[in-house]
Amino acid sequence: MFDSTSKASACPAHAPSDHPAVPKAKTGVLLANLGTPDHYTYWPMRRYLNEFLSDRRVIDYSPWLWQPLLQLIILSKRPFTSGEAYKAIWNEDKGESPLMTITRDQTDRLSQVLHDKYGDDVMIDFCMRYGNPSTKSKVRKLVDAGCTRIVFFPLYPHYAGATSATANDQFFRALMEETWQPAARVVEAYFEHPLYIEALAQSVEAAYEDAEKRPEILVVSYHGMPQRYLKQGDPYHCQCQKTTRLLRERLGWDETEITTTFQSVFGPEEWLRPYTVEHVAELAEQGKKNIAVIAPAFSSDCIETLEEINEEIKESFEEAGGEEFLYIPCLNDNDAHIAALADIIDQNLGGWT
Incomplete structure (x- = not known):
């Protein structure tokens, strides 16, 4: 991923000399995927599953009924079985799940495409709805880098409340904590693109x-x-x-x-x-x-x-x-998929670049 944060900040024109430095304005693209545990052992799995299964978009039962069942029964057993499943597919070389590896590869390839077309005016990164890297941390990173506009792109071709909507919810919650909120666009489902x-x-x-x-x-x-x-x-x-x-x-x-x-x-x-x-x-x-x-x-x-x-x-x-x-296999980072994602991003950058 190209990191535009290295571009020097400067005092705005016509501002007093003691005005805080402001980075050059740019547009950010933030890809969002579901998420992944940090490891397949018990406690990382439990933390991940707890965040995921506590999301009211995913499980909308009354917390008074659901949380005791989740905390006392499901999370005492499921981290073991889910951990074994993750262990079977874990990318041991990189110490991460395949979802993390592939999402990073997609971001890197799209970063090259966007840099070739827009230079440093557009920067791209990725986040996870559950686990790390968090949506909040990546929104903060883009804002710190000078992104006054952000295109938020949930990597779900089909809209569902339990996927696209909860990713959007988290993005909006992150924006609520920003003093200077960037303008934002959310990419719609692309199931028929x-x-x-x-x-x-x-x-x-x-x-x-x-x-x-x-x-x-x-x-x-x-x-x-x-x-x-x-x-x-x-x-x-x-x-x-x-x-x-x-x-x-x-x-x-x-x-x-x-x-x-x-x-x-x-x-x-x-x-x-x-x-x-x-x-x-x-x-x-x-x-x-x-x-x-x-x-x-x-x-x-x-x-x-x-x-x-x-x-x-x-x-x-x-x-x-x-x-x-x-x-x-899923489309992952194959050429045709990257071309499709790049075209969708281009459409959503319209008028901003």
């Missing part, structure tokens, strides 16, 4: 081309959410369905070659259906022995893709008689 759909399609085509045998069906697996959120007006389900349709149309496929499912079910409520873990088993039982799975709702590979899809969901498929299971 042509370059995003193109990047997905290219990733599918490349994976199918490399496969020894063409998969019989592509399972497009999105993160799930409770059914009642849809009834309350959350657009997530509809946006997911549209992404699948646009992807199918771009690939030129028949409807029998692609299906939409939802993963990561949590708690006793009815969630969006069909559930990925159940549907892949049903496909195997119906004679579909060779399938592919892609997860377009995730901008970066993470615990839900590397561990849940590649292990739990794959195991469900194979135990039901499935034979060939192809996981198509």
Whole structure:
């Protein structure tokens, strides 16, 4: 990431000589991803899960009922099981989760693109909704560097209250603590952006081309959410369905070659259906022995893709008689994805640069 904080500050023109130095005004771009524990051991996992599961956007049950259950039961056990899952995918070389590594790589690549186009007038950084680096710390860093305008970019293609909205909430809370608040723009969901759909399609085509045998069906697996959120007006389900349709149309496929499912079910409520873990088993039982799975709702590979899809969901498929299971990685920092994200940022910088 290019660091514009090294640019010297100066006293404003026509100001008295004792006026505090002010850095050169610039525009900041702040990418936001979900978050990651600092380590997979018990206490870092507990701190991370506590912050995540205490978010009323994520779990909206009454705190009087939810917090005793969370603090006394869930957080006494779940850090161990979640820690084992993170340990299985941990980037030991860098001492961090894959989500952290990939989000940093995306930021670095976008930083180069923006620097080539805008020079030091635009700087980019990333933050996490939960864990580190915090949204508050990165907003403070951008303001200190002279950013009088910030484009806040939640890296969620599809809007949901439990993802996009809570990231925005945290950004707005950070702005509340600034004496001189920068002007702010929030990037809207990009589930139908042509370059995003193109990047997905290219990733599918490349994976199918490399496969020894063409998969019989592509399972497009999105993160799930409770059914009642849809009834309350959350657009997530509809946006997911549209992404699948646009992807199918771009690939030129028949409807029998692609299906939409939802993963990561949590708690006793009815969630969006069909559930990925159940549907892949049903496909195997119906004679579909060779399938592919892609997860377009995730901008970066993470615990839900590397561990849940590649292990739990794959195991469900194979135990039901499935034979060939192809996981198509998230777009991560591939060229087509970076081009899509850069185009979205450019659109949101309009009139500011």
